Amino acid sequence: MSLDLDGLDLAPDLADVMQRLTVVGVELARLIARSGLEGDLAAAQGTNAGGDGQKALDVMADAAYLRALHGSAVAYYASEEEDEILTLGPGTLALAVDPLDGSSNIDVNVSIGTIFSIFPAAGNAEASFLRKGSEQIAAGYMIFGPQCALVASFGRGVHLWILDPDTGRFERLPDIAGVPRDTVEFAINASNRRHWPAPIRAYIDDLMAGVDGPRGRNFNMRWIASLVAETHRILRRGGVFLYPGDSRAGYERGRLRHVYECAPIAFVVEQAGGEATDGYHPILDAVPSSIHARTPFVFGSAPKVRRIARYYDDAEQAALTPDEHL
Ligand SMILES: O=P(O)(O)OC[C@H]1O[C@](O)(COP(=O)(O)O)[C@@H](O)[C@@H]1O
Ligand SMILES: [Mg+2]
Ligand SMILES: [Mg+2]
Structure with missing residues (x-):
């Protein structure tokens, strides 16, 4: 065995x-x-x-x-x-x-x-x-x-x-105790900033502004470009991961695949007390349209994932719908 x-x-x-x-x-x-x-x-x-x-x-x-x-x-x-x-x-x-x-x-x-x-x-x-x-x-x-x-x-x-x-x-x-909730790390491929939807840009801009911005504290960024490695870090140390949909051709629903990337990672993260969404809706409640379908993906410490959803709410109030990832 x-x-x-x-x-x-x-x-x-x-x-x-x-x-x-x-x-x-x-x-x-x-x-x-x-x-x-x-x-x-x-x-x-x-x-x-x-x-x-x-x-x-x-x-x-x-x-x-x-x-x-x-x-x-x-x-x-x-x-x-x-x-x-x-x-x-x-x-x-x-x-x-x-x-x-x-x-x-x-x-x-x-x-x-x-x-x-x-x-x-x-x-x-x-x-x-x-x-x-x-x-x-x-x-x-x-x-x-x-x-x-x-x-x-x-x-x-x-x-x-x-x-x-x-x-x-x-x-x-020993089992993984739970995703730490209060952390200052975020992971996103920042080279795509100009393509991001407005709520994601607003959220990351607020983090990047550090002590001088609305959050009043400094944050740290990581991008390994291996979803498994980002997940492992977040399970051990907390933080948040984002791969949103963006305006590049073919990336309207991000890069990551619903069935064999996002759903299993979301399952593990939620079992560890974290949360996982497409930016707004829980991943585990969504039904993929095809076996290779993509989905925007946000996961990690629960308060951070919830905060990101609030940026979509704010955007909605400013006339964007929550489903609008572009
Ligand atoms: O190169 P990008 O656009 O930053 O994408 C990185 C993401 O792509 C992936 O490598 C996609 O997975 P595969 O290597 O299985 O295609 C993720 O592990 C990673 O999070
Ligand atoms: Mg992969
Ligand atoms: Mg692969």
Whole structure:
């Protein structure tokens, strides 16, 4: 067994899928640690359904998860790297995955990861995934960084494991207590400022104004360009993450994918007492329109996420509707 699940009381089908995911995690952690020694994991390979360029490791990670899940309880497999949902066979579960998150960081030795989301299988492939994120029965991520960690929730808090490289086993650590509420860090790709919707620009401008602005205190900015790494920091240290929709062509609903990026991260964050919205509405209440649909994404410390929603309220009063992300 590569994962310590003692005391979590998971259904056997789900426990088996978690074991299989972490077997791949151990494999990927080793591959990543040896990147450059054997082959170039960042080599360009093609384009996925979302139009993103694929790197060698994106394709390898997808193939490894797919291989590992054959013969498991996973009936339906949806992946960032697969155009369509794949039917693996009869089974009780549906699994969506971003096999390799933070692909732009593969060749620069910065943390990358895998994000996963598990639902009970529904009547057909699409119905299994195009539903509210609140119906997930498991969600989480593995992060391949200085340490390889697994963070997962089964709807009763947020659990943490660290991979022991000596034994190849994920050992359980104390649960994640909760997203700290009073922090001064925010994460956003500020190079897109000129494209942001007015409420987001107003919120960030107020933070950037520091002690001289309306907030009367200084804030600190982070942008790793790996959603898993931003999530891990926010779970441990608090803060807020924003990837809003913006006025660039194709970015009207942001960059991040609802099914295999935002819904699972939102599930974990809410289980840790944080909040996750599209800027205004809770992510976990929204039904994605397609398997690769994007959504604007804001998550982190609850008071901060709520404050951002108030900027949308203010904008509405100034004649913009809350849904207007442009
Ligand atoms: O390069 P940008 O626009 O700042 O986007 C960074 C975001 O894109 C992502 O890398 C998208 O994920 P993938 O690497 O799985 O495509 C996120 O991890 C990250 O938050
Ligand atoms: Mg991703
Ligand atoms: Mg990816």
